[in-house]
Amino acid sequence: MVKKKTASPGKKIVLIGAGNVATHLGMALKKSGQDILQVYSRSKKSASDLANSLNAAYTCDLKQLDKHADIYVIAIKDDALAEIAKQIRFKSIVVHTSGSVEMTALKGCTSHYGVFYPLQSFSKARKIKLKNVPICIEASDKQTEKELIHLAEKISNRVIKIDSEKRQAIHLAAVFACNFSNHMYAIAEDILKTNHLPFQILQPLIKETAAKVEKNSPLKMQTGPAIRGDRNVMIKHISNLSEKKTSQAIYKLLSESIRENKN
Amino acid sequence: MVKKKTASPGKKIVLIGAGNVATHLGMALKKSGQDILQVYSRSKKSASDLANSLNAAYTCDLKQLDKHADIYVIAIKDDALAEIAKQIRFKSIVVHTSGSVEMTALKGCTSHYGVFYPLQSFSKARKIKLKNVPICIEASDKQTEKELIHLAEKISNRVIKIDSEKRQAIHLAAVFACNFSNHMYAIAEDILKTNHLPFQILQPLIKETAAKVEKNSPLKMQTGPAIRGDRNVMIKHISNLSEKKTSQAIYKLLSESIRENKN
Numbered sequence: 001m002v003k004k005k006t007a008s009p010g011k012k013i014v015l016i017g018a019g020n021v022a023t024h025l026g027m028a029l030k031k032s033g034q035d036i037l038q039v040y041s042r043s044k045k046s047a048s049d050l051a052n053s054l055n056a057a058y059t060c061d062l063k064q065l066d067k068h069a070d071i072y073v074i075a076i077k078d079d080a081l082a083e084i085a086k087q088i089r090f091k092s093i094v095v096h097t098s099g100s101v102e103m104t105a106l107k108g109c110t111s112h113y114g115v116f117y118p119l120q121s122f123s124k125a126r127k128i129k130l131k132n133v134p135i136c137i138e139a140s141d142k143q144t145e146k147e148l149i150h151l152a153e154k155i156s157n158r159v160i161k162i163d164s165e166k167r168q169a170i171h172l173a174a175v176f177a178c179n180f181s182n183h184m185y186a187i188a189e190d191i192l193k194t195n196h197l198p199f200q201i202l203q204p205l206i207k208e209t210a211a212k213v214e215k216n217s218p219l220k221m222q223t224g225p226a227i228r229g230d231r232n233v234m235i236k237h238i239s240n241l242s243e244k245k246t247s248q249a250i251y252k253l254l255s256e257s258i259r260e261n262k263n
Numbered sequence: 264m265v266k267k268k269t270a271s272p273g274k275k276i277v278l279i280g281a282g283n284v285a286t287h288l289g290m291a292l293k294k295s296g297q298d299i300l301q302v303y304s305r306s307k308k309s310a311s312d313l314a315n316s317l318n319a320a321y322t323c324d325l326k327q328l329d330k331h332a333d334i335y336v337i338a339i340k341d342d343a344l345a346e347i348a349k350q351i352r353f354k355s356i357v358v359h360t361s362g363s364v365e366m367t368a369l370k371g372c373t374s375h376y377g378v379f380y381p382l383q384s385f386s387k388a389r390k391i392k393l394k395n396v397p398i399c400i401e402a403s404d405k406q407t408e409k410e411l412i413h414l415a416e417k418i419s420n421r422v423i424k425i426d427s428e429k430r431q432a433i434h435l436a437a438v439f440a441c442n443f444s445n446h447m448y449a450i451a452e453d454i455l456k457t458n459h460l461p462f463q464i465l466q467p468l469i470k471e472t473a474a475k476v477e478k479n480s481p482l483k484m485q486t487g488p489a490i491r492g493d494r495n496v497m498i499k500h501i502s503n504l505s506e507k508k509t510s511q512a513i514y515k516l517l518s519e520s521i522r523e524n525k526n
Contacts, residue, residue, distance in 0.1 A: 184440060
């Protein structure tokens, strides 16, 4: 019997979760030629919506998970992960996509487990090019690691091996660089709104601030009254924030921190 | 006598200051057809360097300022502004470029004064397209306002009239959106460095976080453990920051502030 020569077939994947990460990963994996068998979500609407766009089956019952997948990808909230992990048991690979949960949380699910953590902030409404997004891989064993890296390289050019401890440091750094910098934008928006000014006026500044650190250390790019030690301006700013006590406290603490870090 | 028909001639400008703002503004004004007569700086090297690239004269002596300019642009540190303003007196227009100093600081210099505030963070090493940068104009009288708007429109598509009070609010908002978000990047860099990880890994995340708010309110774009109320992750993060007390205090305060703002 002569085997036909074929392109390497896609992996059979089950997505557990139908949120932002599951959606973006699912789309990218499908596009790269993988076969999404099934989507699980507690919510029937979420499961069927995502399943439809991936041409997959769906279920809201963990007991009905398809048993024939090569890889199960758990992309759900961190605090729900342990509970889900308890209820599934497979022979094939099980991974989670979390920045902060240890890989060993999946030890009970299978003997081949790992982490597949895309370092990006996903919103359903925004298209993201996963090609440039770092994907952090960790695995229970060499063979699993090889398979996860192979899969990750189908959707990203920046696949890196990262252990649980380092991944947690990355996740913490990401909270500052993404969640907290976004909160700085939100406070700026609030100040402008109080003064009947559009947030949009800050766009070129926000863009340039982010672009500056593409090739430079942010420590060296620091500008503003705090790093210059311009006390008169800072006193005026703090007084202007007298109606916004939390933002005022943030102003003081961050200005002190910038002064401490001055190199 | 028949006058030759010529294109509207450039304004004659003297730059007082040779730092980042003076450099970027000077370059853009020259490129737009204005005539930079002279550059003043206390430092001979700074004055002559910028003057050379603008094909202008230079001086380090305020008494030697060229008396024939149409507009004097004071682009120096906020806390040096009052001192300089005391020493100059002209009949033509005098403006400063500061976000936080009141326009009336120039009252003694001339009877035609104003503010020409480009809302951007300038570094000498980086080229900036001023075309997209908002320029905030304020003036002592209608004629001066008209002339300043006309000049600003030569270098930017986003010229807006903004009074001193609103300009100070914009400047305060800019400290959050630019200086403080950069400091968030710096703390992220510090966390990564401690864990022997490159800051560069966060690039796609930083870029996307800034890009998200181009068309969306940052309040609505907030993600991360604080807005989700993911206490387990936050407790772990706070404990991971035990060696970095100031960053730990920032983590707590910003997480509380994000929770407060939840809409």
